[in-house]
Ligand SMILES: *[C@@H]1O[C@H](CO)[C@@H](O)[C@H](O)[C@H]1NC(C)=O
Ligand SMILES: *[C@@H]1O[C@H](CO)[C@@H](O)[C@H](O)[C@H]1NC(C)=O
């Protein structure tokens with residue numbers, strides 16, 4: 252069975268304890284709660300966790316720290332579209348954030364790739380070119396600082412008689428990828444599976460299930476290939492992973508011909524003492540004239556088994572960071588496989604296509620959000636402050652007026668407690684603001700001045 256059929260997966264993964272953060276100053280943020288069960292500080296690679304869960308209360312792109320604290324929510328609840336593949340990508344010389352956003356259609360999607368700068372402002376969007384249907388979410392791979400590799404699930408009329416389907420009005424799904432200039436949208440290279448890989452190479456028979464399709468319409472085109480990753484090497488050749496042929500293809504950047512097939516029904520390379528199937532996320536790691544080293548996420552591997560999705564990111568220290576796909580879990584392992592980090596979303600039915608660890612500096616244009624509450628004039632005042640997307644604030648200064656004076660006084664300084672920092676003053680402060688400080692004490696930004704309310708804080 253495959254992926255992304257909304258509502259069809261339910262997992263046993265723990266109980267629902269808390270499925271959202273309770274944020275008194277940002278009720279719009281309803282991020283999944285991440286529970287960290289292994290965090291071996293001495294070995295865990297510094298950096299944040301990038302995920303885009305769905306089948307959860309508010310699907311969206313989210314960043315967490317290794318303590319499981321939310322750092323950024325990119326979901327505002329204004330769309331029913333889903334998000335995938337949130338990652339830090341090099342674009343025009345700087346780290347950017349990129350992700351896919353679009354409509355999910357069974358095992359694939361139609362949408363576009365979005366690039367944000369480190370202020371969280373959108374600087375580019377990319378979608379398929381040359382008249383093809385909208386981009387799919389299975390790949391978002393920015394290369395050479397200005398180019399992107401994307402996947403497209405393109406239905407094509409096809410004679411399916413030999414496979415028990417219609418001869419006329421039959422449809423097969425072409426696994427297409429394009430390399431696109433992000434700035435101009437120009438398609439620089441395009442390849443499609445139907446031209447190069449016979450339908451007989453698939454392991455998923457026509458009509459196997461609604462995700463695979465029965466080939467009778469463009470909406471149910473037979474997804475015999477299921478392209479799920481694209482990479483490019485220094486020679487300008489490509490590596491394509493197909494889940495439904497359980498095969499990885501090296502494709503010539505000159506003419507699109509297949510240079511070799513690894514795995515599947517007609518492997519051109521002998522697999523010695525290993526095999527894989529329904530794999531994801533094939534990447535070029537190292538290459539010279541005689542040896543090519545690649546990585547992949549093998550659905551059939553030992554360990555925590557995932558029925559769909561999943562990825563493997565090799566970090567520069569040779570650690571592996573793994574997203575467990577249909578399980579809303581991530582883990583990090585040293586080069587000998589020892590786990591040093593494990594976290595899951597507590598919403599057991601959520602899923603996440605790919606997960607990553609990256610360093611990231613976020614400097615949001617939005618100001619910090621503050622809410623203050625006192626049961627009645629004269630009562631103690633509680634402050635809640637957060638700054639969605641900020642990675643630089645290490646502490647907060649809290650300022651307030653008093654019943655006697657409209658002058659703002661410094662009340663306290665508190666270390667950052669996570670996404671939200673809370674402070675309670677025993678005195679009553681009718682008005683307040685908070686100021687973010689960096690780790691070296693530099694003042695970064697103020698919240699706006701707020702009036703203390705006596706309406707009870709939101710509880711949910
Ligand atoms: C992409 O387009 C921009 C703008 O025309 C151009 O400067 C750049 O060289 C192009 N990049 C490639 C790799 O073609
Ligand atoms: C499928 O066919 C319908 C009806 O002809 C058309 O409106 C739609 O755009 C097609 N979809 C794709 C993805 O080609």
Ligand SMILES: *[C@@H]1O[C@H](CO)[C@@H](O)[C@H](O)[C@H]1NC(C)=O
Nearest residue numbers: 449451452512516517518519
């Ligand atoms: C296997 O691949 C070779 C090319 O490497 C091709 O000549 C042959 O026909 C293929 N066999 C099948 C059964 O598809």
Ligand SMILES: *[C@@H]1O[C@H](CO)[C@@H](O)[C@H](O)[C@H]1NC(C)=O
Nearest residue numbers: 522523524525526527528551
């Ligand atoms: C592939 O792996 C499976 C499961 O471990 C095993 O049963 C099978 O024999 C392997 N096939 C080959 C060709 O090694």
Ligand SMILES: *[C@@H]1O[C@H](CO)[C@@H](O)[C@H](O)[C@H]1NC(C)=O
Nearest residue numbers: 537538539540541542543544
């Ligand atoms: C190619 O890489 C392999 C594996 O890293 C290495 O053993 C081999 O010496 C390299 N060959 C050349 C010609 O550099």
Ligand SMILES: *[C@@H]1O[C@H](CO)[C@@H](O)[C@H](O)[C@H]1NC(C)=O
Nearest residue numbers: 252528529550551556557558
């Ligand atoms: C992925 O692995 C799981 C566990 O081994 C298995 O149940 C499932 O059938 C596999 N999926 C595919 C498409 O091979």
Ligand SMILES: *[C@@H]1O[C@H](CO)[C@@H](O)[C@H](O)[C@H]1NC(C)=O
Nearest residue numbers: 296297298566567608609610
């Ligand atoms: C983050 O930066 C630190 C310090 O440069 C480095 O050791 C670490 O590998 C980086 N983390 C990632 C995920 O690249």
Ligand SMILES: *[C@@H]1O[C@H](CO)[C@@H](O)[C@H](O)[C@H]1NC(C)=O
Nearest residue numbers: 659684686687694695696697
């Ligand atoms: C915050 O506001 C106070 C009072 O107006 C001001 O002195 C301070 O410079 C502000 N901080 C920042 C970072 O703008």
Ligand SMILES: *[C@@H]1O[C@H](CO)[C@@H](O)[C@H](O)[C@H]1NC(C)=O
Nearest residue numbers: 681682683699700701702703
């Ligand atoms: C705070 O209260 C004052 C006085 O009632 C009002 O003028 C001001 O607009 C309020 N400020 C905010 C941010 O609501």
